[in-house]
Amino acid sequence: MRIHIPTPLRIYTDKQDTVGVEASTVGEALDALTARHPELRKHLFSEEGKLRAFVNVYLNDEDIRYLPEGEATRVNGKDELSIIPSIAGGR
Amino acid sequence: MLKLTEQIYNAIRRHGEETYPHECCGVLLGRSAQDVNEVEDAVRAGNTRTDAAHNRYNIAPQELIGIQRQARERGLDIIGFYHSHPDHPAQWSETDFAEAHWLGCSYVITSVQNGVAQDTNSFLLAGTSEENKAFENEPIEIAVLEAERC
Ligand SMILES: [Zn+2]
Numbered sequence: 001m002r003i004h005i006p007t008p009l010r011i012y013t014d015k016q017d018t019v020g021v022e023a024s025t026v027g028e029a030l031d032a033l034t035a036r037h038p039e040l041r042k043h044l045f046s047e048e049g050k051l052r053a054f055v056n057v058y059l060n061d062e063d064i065r066y067l068p069e070g071e072a073t074r075v076n077g078k079d080e081l082s083i084i085p086s087i088a089g090g091r
Numbered sequence: 092m093l094k095l096t097e098q099i100y101n102a103i104r105r106h107g108e109e110t111y112p113h114e115c116c117g118v119l120l121g122r123s124a125q126d127v128n129e130v131e132d133a134v135r136a137g138n139t140r141t142d143a144a145h146n147r148y149n150i151a152p153q154e155l156i157g158i159q160r161q162a163r164e165r166g167l168d169i170i171g172f173y174h175s176h177p178d179h180p181a182q183w184s185e186t187d188f189a190e191a192h193w194l195g196c197s198y199v200i201t202s203v204q205n206g207v208a209q210d211t212n213s214f215l216l217a218g219t220s221e222e223n224k225a226f227e228n229e230p231i232e233i234a235v236l237e238a239e240r241c
Contacts, residue, residue, distance in 0.1 A: 004159065007123070007168050008194040017163060043220065052221075054192045056152040063152065082156045087172055089187035089198075090114065090140070090147035091179040 001075050003033050004082040012039040026064050027071030029081055030057070044083070056084045093171065093197045093213040094232045095119075095130035103133050104201050104208035107175030111206045113144035118155070119171035119197065120162045128170040128197045128215075134158050147186070148174045171197030171213075178203070181210040183226050191216050197229060 003019045013019055019036070023029035034041040044055055051057060057064045059073060059081055067073045075081075106115040116138050121131040136154055140147040150172075162169055172193070176182075181202035183191075191198060194216050201211040213231050218224035 004156075004163070006159070006193065007170065007196060008192070011195075017168070054190070058152060058156055061153055061156070082159065084152045084155050084159065085192035086149070086152065086190065087116070087118075087136075087155060087193070088140075088147070088149040088190040089174060089184070090143070091176040091184050091186070 001029055001077055001079045001081065003029060004080065006083055006085060008085070009040060009043060009083065012037050012043065024074060025071065026057075026059055026067070026073045026075060026081065029075060030071070054086045056086060058082045058084065092127050092230050092232055093130065093199065093215075094127055094234060095121075095133075096234050096236055098236070099130055099133045100211070100231075100233050103173045103199060104211060106133075106135055106173075107177075107201045107203040108206055108208050110138070110144075110175065111203045112177045114138055114140075114146065114148040114175050114177060116148040116150055116172065116174040118150070118158050118169055119173060119199070120158075120165070120167040121170045123168060123170050123195065130170065131165075131167055133173065134161070145177055146179075169193070169196070171199060173199035173201070175201045175203050175208075178205070181212040183214050188226060191224070191226070192221070194218055194220075194224060198226070199231075 021032035136150040139149045181200045202209040213229040214226040215229040
């Protein structure tokens with residue numbers, strides 16, 4: 001499956017905006033990504049291994065936090081994961 | 092430095108006037124080079140903070156994914172974001188800083204006073220991680236397009 005990398009994290013993926021991985025679940029896909037690009041791990045996950053609060057990961061159009069099976073959700077080669085840090089603020 | 096055309100610069104400012112007294116927000120697409128974020132397009136986004144739109148903004152991740160896809164198809168990257176400060180200076184706030192996570196991207200803020208755009212400033216989110224990030228004042232260069240020849 002393909003994983004889309006946001007601009008600020010591409011310095012850890014050799015400038016690639018999309019990384020292809022072999023995986024059968026969402027969790028495996030993220031593991032494969034961070035195994036290949038270990039520097040990414042600390043930018044995506046807290047020390048306890050949880051996704052950082054401001055990092056959103058979407059499986060196609062669904063937030064993986066709200067998938068009933070979470071990271072165990074099965075994926076196929078046509079699915080896409082997008083990593084999107086949040087955009088917010090205010091005066 | 093943030094480089095954009097006069098047309099894009101004006102479009103960002105107009106957006107803030109249109110949504111006044113609420114904050115507007117949007118995404119800047121373009122290319123990043125050494126020390127320069129060059130904007131090719133500004134895409135308007137919806138402000139999901141309808142509970143506090145006068146002083147907060149948030150772009151839905153679903154909308155961002157669509158914008159990121161659109162950028163990819165056009166060979167562009169997301170290189171920054173913009174929002175407005177209704178009746179407030181064009182300076183980043185503690186909230187802006189705490190919620191800024193796109194390192195290397197430009198955060199453009201326009202002050203809108205009584206519905207009229209005033210200052211527009213850009214701040215580069217510098218640093219390499221959440222722990223050492225910092226906003227730096229970033230000069231804005233406005234390119235005036237040459238008039239078409241007859
Ligand atoms: Zn702000």
